[in-house]
Amino acid sequence: MNLEQISQDRIVKESKLRAFIRQNMSTVSIFGILLAISIFFSIMTNSFLTVNNSLNIIVQVAPNIIVAVVMTFVITTGGIDLSVGSVLALASALTAVLLSNGFGSLATLIVVLIAGIAVGFINGFAIAQFKIPPLIVTLASMIYIRGLALLITGGYSIAILSEHSISQLGQGRVLGVPIAVVFAAIFVALGILLLRSTKYGNYVTGIGINEEAIRRTGVNTVKVKIMTYMLSGGAAALAGMIIATRLGSGSSNIGNMFELDIIAAVVLGGTALFGGAGTVVGSVIGVALIGVIKNGLTLMHVSPYIIQITEGLVLLIAVILNVRVFGKKK
Amino acid sequence: MSSNYRIEMKNIQKSFGEIKSLQGVDLKLKEGEVLGLVGDNGAGKSTLMKTLSGVVVPDAGEFLFEGKQVKIDSPKTAKELNIETVFQDLSLCDTLDVASNMFLGREPVKSMGMLIDKEKLHEKSREALNRLGINISSTKLNVQNMSGGQRQAVAIARAMLFNPKVLIMDEPTAALGVKEVNMVLELINTVKKQGVSVILITHRLQDLFEVCDRITVLYEGKCIDDRPIDEFTLETLIKSIMGVPEGVHAL
Numbered sequence: 001m002n003l004e005q006i007s008q009d010r011i012v013k014e015s016k017l018r019a020f021i022r023q024n025m026s027t028v029s030i031f032g033i034l035l036a037i038s039i040f041f042s043i044m045t046n047s048f049l050t051v052n053n054s055l056n057i058i059v060q061v062a063p064n065i066i067v068a069v070v071m072t073f074v075i076t077t078g079g080i081d082l083s084v085g086s087v088l089a090l091a092s093a094l095t096a097v098l099l100s101n102g103f104g105s106l107a108t109l110i111v112v113l114i115a116g117i118a119v120g121f122i123n124g125f126a127i128a129q130f131k132i133p134p135l136i137v138t139l140a141s142m143i144y145i146r147g148l149a150l151l152i153t154g155g156y157s158i159a160i161l162s163e164h165s166i167s168q169l170g171q172g173r174v175l176g177v178p179i180a181v182v183f184a185a186i187f188v189a190l191g192i193l194l195l196r197s198t199k200y201g202n203y204v205t206g207i208g209i210n211e212e213a214i215r216r217t218g219v220n221t222v223k224v225k226i227m228t229y230m231l232s233g234g235a236a237a238l239a240g241m242i243i244a245t246r247l248g249s250g251s252s253n254i255g256n257m258f259e260l261d262i263i264a265a266v267v268l269g270g271t272a273l274f275g276g277a278g279t280v281v282g283s284v285i286g287v288a289l290i291g292v293i294k295n296g297l298t299l300m301h302v303s304p305y306i307i308q309i310t311e312g313l314v315l316l317i318a319v320i321l322n323v324r325v326f327g328k329k330k
Numbered sequence: 331m332s333s334n335y336r337i338e339m340k341n342i343q344k345s346f347g348e349i350k351s352l353q354g355v356d357l358k359l360k361e362g363e364v365l366g367l368v369g370d371n372g373a374g375k376s377t378l379m380k381t382l383s384g385v386v387v388p389d390a391g392e393f394l395f396e397g398k399q400v401k402i403d404s405p406k407t408a409k410e411l412n413i414e415t416v417f418q419d420l421s422l423c424d425t426l427d428v429a430s431n432m433f434l435g436r437e438p439v440k441s442m443g444m445l446i447d448k449e450k451l452h453e454k455s456r457e458a459l460n461r462l463g464i465n466i467s468s469t470k471l472n473v474q475n476m477s478g479g480q481r482q483a484v485a486i487a488r489a490m491l492f493n494p495k496v497l498i499m500d501e502p503t504a505a506l507g508v509k510e511v512n513m514v515l516e517l518i519n520t521v522k523k524q525g526v527s528v529i530l531i532t533h534r535l536q537d538l539f540e541v542c543d544r545i546t547v548l549y550e551g552k553c554i555d556d557r558p559i560d561e562f563t564l565e566t567l568i569k570s571i572m573g574v575p576e577g578v579h580a581l
C-alpha cells in the first residue's frame with residue numbers, strides 16, 4: 001500500500017543548512033541580534049570589546065546560565081518557575097548563616113542544595129500531583145521563600161569569609177577559568193544532551209505539547225514534572241551559592257526580578273512560551289543577550305532606569321517575533 | 331472453562347460526577363477475534379475501552395486476562411498485558427519526530443540506559459513501518475507536518491510495535507480519506523491473521539461488516555446486544571444502536 005505516497009511527493013527537498021535555519025529560526029535570529037548589539041557596543045565604547053570586559057560578562061552571567069538551562073526544561077514542559085529568584089536569596093542567606101554558625105563548607109553546600117531541591121519538590125508536587133497551575137504555585141513559593149530568607153538573616157547581609165573553601169565557587173579558578181563558568185559549561189553540555197538524547201528530554205518536550213499522550217504511553221508524568229522542578233530548585237540554590245561567595249556576603253535581598261531575567265532569556269532564545277519545544281543553546285544566547293545589553297548600556301553610562309526599559313522592550317519585541325513572525329505554535 | 335477468552339470484562343462501572351457512564355458492562359473477547367463495539371454518542375464505548383487500556387480506572391468490576399483475574403489500574407499495567415490502544419485523539423506529540431512518537435515510553439537505550447539509542451530507534455521504526463506497508467519518507471520528520479492519514483498510520487504502527495495480544499482501536503478511521511480507510515481496514519485484517527484480538531470502535535457501520543466477527547452494542551452505559559456479525563444486518567444493527575435490539579431482551 002502506497003497510500004502515503006501522494007502526500008510524500010509534496011514534501012520539498014531542502015538543504016540541511018536551510019532546514020536547520022528554518023527549524024531554529026527564532027534561535028538563529030536572536031543570535032543575529034546578539035551579534036548586532038555586540039558590534040554596536042564595540043563601536044560606541046572603547047571598553048566593551050576587551051578581554052577584561054568579556055570575562056566580566058561571562059562571570060556575571062554564569063549563574064544565570066545555570067538557572068536558565070534548567071528553566072528551559074521547566075518552560076518546555078509547559079510550566080514556569082517564578083521561585084528561582086527567591087531560592088537564590090534563600091541559598092545566599094543560608095550559606096552565610098550556616099558558615100557563620102560553624103558548619104563546614106561541604107556540609108553547607110549539601111544543606112543548601114538540599115534546601116533548593118526541597119523547594120523544587122514542593123513546587124513540583126503541588127503542580128503535578130494536585131494539578132495547580134505552575135504560575136500560582138511558584139508565585140506562592142516566590143513569596144514564602146523570600147520571607148524565609150528574610151527571616152533567617154533578619155534582613156541583614158552576612159559576611160562570607162573567603163577562607164572557607166566554598167568561596168571557591170564564586171572566586172576560584174581551574175586552569176584560569178572561573179569555577180562558576182566551568183559549572184555553567186557543564187550545565188549547558190548536560191542540558192543539551194538531556195533534552196535531545198534522553199527519555200527524560202523526550203518526555204519533557206512531549207508533556208509540553210500533549211501531556212495526556214505521554215501519560216497514556218505509561219510514563220509517570222507526575223514524576224517527570226516533579227523532577228524538573230527539583231532540578232530547577234537545585235540549580236537556583238547552586239547559583240545562589242555562586243553569587244553569595246563571589247560577593248563575599250549572604251543576603252536575603254539579592255535576586256529580585258532574577259526569575260524574570262531568566263524567563264525572559266529562555267523565551268528570547270526561542271523556547272516556546274507555552275511548552276513543547278525547547279532549546280538550551282537558545283537560552284544561553286538569551287542570557288548572553290540580556291547580559292550584554294546591561295553591560296554595554298552601563299559602559300555607555302546610560303541611566304539604570306533606561307537599561308530596565310530597554311531590557312523590557314527587547315523582550316517584548318523578541319516574544320512578538322517568537323510568536324508571530326516565526327510562527328512558533330503552541 | 332473460559333480459557334479461550336483473551337479478555338473478559340465483568341460488571342464494569344464508572345461514574346463521572348452525576349453521570350453513570352458505565353452501568354455494569356460485560357464484554358468478552360476471544361483470541362484472534364475482531365469485535366465491533368458500537369453505540370450512540372455517549373453510550374460509553376470510549377470510556378469502556380479507556381478502562382481496558384488503563385487510562386480510566388473503573389469504580390467497580392473485574393478483568394480476566396486469559397482466564398486469570400488481573401488488575402488494570404494504569405496504562406503501564408495494560409501494556410504489560412500486551413493490550414495496546416489507538417486512541418481517537420491520536421495521542422501523538424506534534425513536536426517530536428515519527429520514531430520518538432512510536433517508541434514513546436519504550437525507547438531503546440544505550441550507555442547503561444542513560445541515552446536513547448537513536449540509531450536503533452530510527453532503524454526499528456523504519457522496520458515496523460515497512461512491515462505494515464506504511465510509506466513515510468523519514469522517521470525523523472516531526473509529526474506536526476503530516477497529514478491525518480500519516481498520523482493515524484504512525485499511531486497504529488506504534489500500537490503494533492510490541493506484538494500486542496489485544497489491539498483497541500477507537501475510531502481509527504474517523505478523520506481519514508477513502509483510501510486511507512481501506513488501508514486501516516486491511517491493516518486490521520493483517521493484524522487479525524497474526525492472532526491479535528481486536529476491538530474496533532467506529533461510527534462507520536459498513537466497516538464493521540468488512541472486518542468484524544462479532545458486535546457488541548452499548549446503550550446508555552449498558553450492553554444491550556451481543557451477537558455474531560452474520561446475525562446482523564445494517565438495519566437490525568441500527569435498531570440496536572437506537573436502543574431497541576430485535577429479538578433480544580435487555581440483559
